[in-house]
Amino acid sequence: MKHSNFLLYLIISLFFSCSQDTIQQKEIGIIPKPLFQELDKGVFIMDEKVLLVSDPKLSEVSDYFKIYLEENYQIEFNAQKGIKKIIFTINDTIPNEEEYELKIEEENIFIESKNARGAFYAVQSLIQLLPLPSDLNSFKIPCLRIKDQPQFTYRGMHLDVGRHFFSVDFIKKYIDLMAKLKMNTFHWHLTEDQGWRIEIKKYPKLQEIAAYRKETLIGHYNDQPHQFDGKPYGGFYTQEQIKEVVAYAKTRQVTIIPEIEMPGHSQAAIAAYPELGCTGEQVEVATKWGVFDEVYCPKESTFKFLEDVIDEVVSLFPGKYIHIGGDEAPKTNWKNCEYCQKLIRKEGLEDEHGLQSYFITRMEKYINSKGKQIIGWDEILEGGLAPNATVMSWRGTKGAVQAAKEGHDVILTPGSHCYFDHYQSENENEPLAIGGFLPLEKVYHFNPIPEGLTDKEAKHVLGAQGNVWTEYMQTEKQVEYMAFPRAIALSEVLWSSPKHKNYSDFIHRLEQYQKRLDQLEVNYANHIYSVKGELINSKGNLAYQLSTTSSSYPIYYSTDKSFPSKLYSTPITVDTSMHIKAVVLDSKETPLGAVFQQKINLHKGVGATIAIDKEPHPAYNAGGKNALINGISGNNKRYGDKEWLGFSGEDIIVTIEFDNPKNIKTISTRFYNGKGQWIYAPNEIGFSFYLEDGKTVNDITILEEKNNLLVNYSYELKSTAVKKLDIIVKNYGTIPEGKQGAGHKAWTFIDEIIIE
Ligand code: ACM
Ligand code: ZN
Numbered sequence: 035m036k037h038s039n040f041l042l043y044l045i046i047s048l049f050f051s052c053s054q055d056t057i058q059q060k061e062i063g064i065i066p067k068p069l070f071q072e073l074d075k076g077v078f079i080m081d082e083k084v085l086l087v088s089d090p091k092l093s094e095v096s097d098y099f100k101i102y103l104e105e106n107y108q109i110e111f112n113a114q115k116g117i118k119k120i121i122f123t124i125n126d127t128i129p130n131e132e133e134y135e136l137k138i139e140e141e142n143i144f145i146e147s148k149n150a151r152g153a154f155y156a157v158q159s160l161i162q163l164l165p166l167p168s169d170l171n172s173f174k175i176p177c178l179r180i181k182d183q184p185q186f187t188y189r190g191m192h193l194d195v196g197r198h199f200f201s202v203d204f205i206k207k208y209i210d211l212m213a214k215l216k217m218n219t220f221h222w223h224l225t226e227d228q229g230w231r232i233e234i235k236k237y238p239k240l241q242e243i244a245a246y247r248k249e250t251l252i253g254h255y256n257d258q259p260h261q262f263d264g265k266p267y268g269g270f271y272t273q274e275q276i277k278e279v280v281a282y283a284k285t286r287q288v289t290i291i292p293e294i295e296m297p298g299h300s301q302a303a304i305a306a307y308p309e310l311g312c313t314g315e316q317v318e319v320a321t322k323w324g325v326f327d328e329v330y331c332p333k334e335s336t337f338k339f340l341e342d343v344i345d346e347v348v349s350l351f352p353g354k355y356i357h358i359g360g361d362e363a364p365k366t367n368w369k370n371c372e373y374c375q376k377l378i379r380k381e382g383l384e385d386e387h388g389l390q391s392y393f394i395t396r397m398e399k400y401i402n403s404k405g406k407q408i409i410g411w412d413e414i415l416e417g418g419l420a421p422n423a424t425v426m427s428w429r430g431t432k433g434a435v436q437a438a439k440e441g442h443d444v445i446l447t448p449g450s451h452c453y454f455d456h457y458q459s460e461n462e463n464e465p466l467a468i469g470g471f472l473p474l475e476k477v478y479h480f481n482p483i484p485e486g487l488t489d490k491e492a493k494h495v496l497g498a499q500g501n502v503w504t505e506y507m508q509t510e511k512q513v514e515y516m517a518f519p520r521a522i523a524l525s526e527v528l529w530s531s532p533k534h535k536n537y538s539d540f541i542h543r544l545e546q547y548q549k550r551l552d553q554l555e556v557n558y559a560n561h562i563y564s565v566k567g568e569l570i571n572s573k574g575n576l577a578y579q580l581s582t583t584s585s586s587y588p589i590y591y592s593t594d595k596s597f598p599s600k601l602y603s604t605p606i607t608v609d610t611s612m613h614i615k616a617v618v619l620d621s622k623e624t625p626l627g628a629v630f631q632q633k634i635n636l637h638k639g640v641g642a643t644i645a646i647d648k649e650p651h652p653a654y655n656a657g658g659k660n661a662l663i664n665g666i667s668g669n670n671k672r673y674g675d676k677e678w679l680g681f682s683g684e685d686i687i688v689t690i691e692f693d694n695p696k697n698i699k700t701i702s703t704r705f706y707n708g709k710g711q712w713i714y715a716p717n718e719i720g721f722s723f724y725l726e727d728g729k730t731v732n733d734i735t736i737l738e739e740k741n742n743l744l745v746n747y748s749y750e751l752k753s754t755a756v757k758k759l760d761i762i763v764k765n766y767g768t769i770p771e772g773k774q775g776a777g778h779k780a781w782t783f784i785d786e787i788i789i790e
Contacts, residue, residue, distance in 0.1 A: 065215065067531075067539075069182045070180065077140070086100060087121045089123055092153045106553075120145070123145065123146045131151045134147040138160075145157070150287070158215075159180060185531060188218070193502050194504045197507075198508055198509075204510040211521070212286075216525060216529050218289060221290075228247055228323075229246070232292070233271065239307060246319060250267050276351075289353040292356060292357065294359070297329040298326075298361065299363075300328060300329055304328045305319045310336050311331055312370070332374065348404045357410070358401070361413045361428070362411075368386045369386060391416070398423060412434070425437035425445070427444055427484075428447045428452075430653070434495065443495075443496050446482045450476075451480040454520045455468050455501070455507070456470030457472070458559055465515065469674065469711055471656070474583070478523040478526065515559050519544055545584060548562070562582070564628060568581075569665060576665075577608055580606070580614075587620055587626055590619050591614060593615075595613050598629065602616065608634055608665070611636045615631050640664060644688065644690050651781075655679060656676035661676060664677075670744065684782070687761070688761045690758065697755055698751060698754065698789055700790050701749045704745060705744070705785070706783035712778060719749075719762065719764070721734075722760040723754070735749065766780035
């Protein structure tokens with residue numbers, strides 16, 4: 035450590051007094067958890083004048099800390115010299131830029147790092163050791179030593195400002211919240227079908243036309259028929275505002291990656307300049323969600339437009355990467371476009387996927403010539419990956435595995451673990467979201483290194499990112515609700531050692547962290563005190579187990595619809611159909627979370643043996659096959675819970691076998707029919723019943739296609755002693771033209787099979 039070149043840079047005197055006290059290890063609640071921390075005896079008490087001393091190269095960080103203290107603790111600085119110091123030092127022996135050492139002694143606090151990045155993270159840890167500004171009667175910091183560094187270099191959060199537009203102040207708040215979690219990359223999704231949000235001076239119609247839509251879809255895309263609010267909506271960031279945000283992010287050690295989508299998700303730009311599309315027809319800025327056929331036509335004039343846009347973008351964003359999108363670009367217009375077809379032949383391309391690859395590779399070359407690298411969504415693998423591209427894997431992790439094996443860097447954002455636009459609780463009253471189910475715990479247990487990579491290939495995994503698509507987030511408050519606390523769990527996935535992974539320890543620290551979020555007026559989702567339930571089948575004896583994420587407060591329950599008043603200790607015996615209610619109450623019997631409710635229908639299938647000839651898709655198999663006969667129906671609005679099972683493009687045969695033959699009158703179930711998400715109810719269901727007398731009865735029902743989100747199905751049979759039955763569920767097949775996901779196989783989602 036070099037002490038020689040200290041500049042006496044800032045002099046801060048802090049006037050606080052408090053009693054000396056010891057602090058327990060459990061009270062050190064830093065998120066993300068540091069790599070190494072050791073508590074020492076004693077505390078650093080801010081009751082005397084404290085000097086802030088910094089190497090000039092770290093003055094930006096010590097300034098940041100000074101301002102933080104001033105703003106949050108109303109400290110009156112005094113230039114008098116004190117006896118305690120907070121010392122920021124450059125230590126060249128520290129190997130990594132984001133690494134830091136923080137040592138708190140009774141008389142001094144030492145922060146050492148290679149550069150400002152590490153120092154900034156040391157300050158973030160230190161801030162979390164300070165009392166809450168509302169709790170100032172104990173301004174003491176435990177003596178300890180921390181040595182810390184991240185697991186991954188790319189620790190990102192994304193925000194879609196195309197579907198809904200958010201203020202510059204909010205963007206700064208979002209960046210600030212990320213930075214506190216030691217996240218270092220903000221992926222700013224700036225262009226969409228529903229709005230172009232970045233000022234491009236050379237193309238004024240992007241501001242006049244592409245930035246505004248005439249109205250917006252009301253409710254969920256799956257609600258039919260579509261209804262609109264009739265209100266114009268839009269906005270864009272001026273280049274001055276973007277510079278301001280970029281400069282702000284720099285003070286938080288956050289790099290911004292701008293995303294300019296191509297060739298798809300470009301309808302807004304094509305609305306402004308119809309000649310950018312294949313047909314040249316005038317289209318409007320999209321007013322609903324989804325994937326649109328309007329994509330850029332790869333004409334020379336289109337490339338000129340995109341290169342001009344990139345020129346202005348490059349001048350605004352100093353980071354290494356430009357994200358060029360590449361996802362969800364339907365090939366319909368290219369198939370029907372004479373120019374595109376000629377180009378495919380001229381370039382010797384295989385097909386339209388080859389054309390997409392040509393498009394991206396050509397733009398990559400241009401962007402590389404500006405000294406920047408491209409990132410694209412995993413569709414850029416189709417038809418061949420551009421030579422230097424980094425792949426952002428969102429459709430699972432397959433894209434990441436393939437790209438890493440081809441020697442490309444990858445960033446993991448799989449829908450299963452990183453889509454923070456999905457629901458986060460099973461509570462039916464959650465605010466409207468796109469669908470899916472991604473609870474906090476699942477994010478916490480994410481491993482960004484996908485299976486199937488060698489150690490060498492795994493080095494291409496730069497990290498991961500939480501994606502916040504805003505179709506269903508109209509307000510900044512709603513963005514906060516969806517992003518937090520899941521971004522907090524992700525920060526720990528990306529920064530902390532997997533060796534320290536411990537969800538209950540994380541939750542304990544999160545309870546403290548949430549108090550800081552309260553102070554910052556963040557509308558995070560608080561599901562720590564929500565009750566969860568699970569039916570347990572122990573050798574045919576059924577019981578319902580309740581739990582909460584935090585064990586700080588007890589659960590109360592009822593089984594008769596009354597307000598929960600019985601203290602829960604052991605699983606509730608389920609020997610009849612029942613309606614369980616449960617809630618977490620504090621010592622004053624005030625509910626800390628919403629009342630949980632679960633109906634259990636003890637039908638004849640519950641406790642039987644079930645087999646399915648195909649595995650459900652791993653992302654939609656939370657409850658396993660027994661979820662179909664556990665007496666519990668899935669959520670009415672969401673297929674991603676632990677009751678629905680999802681199958682991708684396959685017919686399935688469900689076999690249910692009884693210990694003793696059962697007289698069965700009806701078999702009913704239901705299918706999810708969310709066509710916007712490529713999920714279709716089947717058109718055909720077959721049955722085979724294996725009777726006690728050795729006979730087999732077969733039947734097939736053809737179902738009419740419906741547009742309801744939930745399709746109920748019920749089959750009646752003459753009450754017969756059935757030993758075993760097969761239900762054959764045919765997949766819908768290929769999604770027709772003109773529908774979301776056209777050309778792909780539909781998904782099948784099936785709920786509880788109720789046997790009566
Ligand atoms: C995406 O979610 N379309 C990348
Ligand atoms: Zn074309």
